[in-house]
Amino acid sequence: MFIAEASEKFDLSQDTLRYYERIGLIPRVNRTKSGIRDYTEEDCRWVEFIKCMRGVGLPVEVLIEYVGLFQQGDETKGARKDLLVExxxxxxxxMEDMKNVLERLDDKITRYEMTIAEREKTLHR
Structure with a gap:
């Protein structure tokens, strides 16, 4: 699959895919004889993994470290697991922080709704 197809499949720009490869977020993608990136299923799994992890805010540096450990082989499985556990x-x-903020927002919105409803009752009397 060429970069345009991968870009469409994962809803990432071609520049983003190139950037991910350049900084080591995904391993080097094989190229055709004419130099066009040719994504394998394995490459696509990496893109999907990185997109998922970035989507929930995992730091780029941590993911680069993870990919680097992966490329070093099986002897790094423990370190990779530790990194993911952390x-x-x-x-x-x-998530707990976000839950607390969401509850606070819900409370504040409820209070606004009550105040607005109260004012509308008063205006319609």
């Missing part, structure tokens, strides 16, 4: 912990913490 990111899961941080994500859970952020």
């Amino acid at each position: 990111q899961r912990k941080e994500l859970r913490s952020r």
Whole structure:
């Protein structure tokens, strides 16, 4: 699959895909004899993984480290697992923070709705 197809499939710009490859977020993509990127299923799995992880806010630096560890081979499985466990912990913490903020927003919106409803009742009397 060429870069245009991968771009469309993952809803990422071609520039973003090139950037991900350049900074090491995805391993180097094979190229045709004419130099066009040719994404394999494995490459697509990497793009999908990175898009998913970035979508929930995992830092680029952590993901670059993960990809680098992966490329070093099986002896880094423990380090990769540790890295993912730490990111899961941080994500859970952020989710709890977001839940608290959401509750606060809901409360504030409810109070505004009550105030507005109160004012409309008064105006219609």
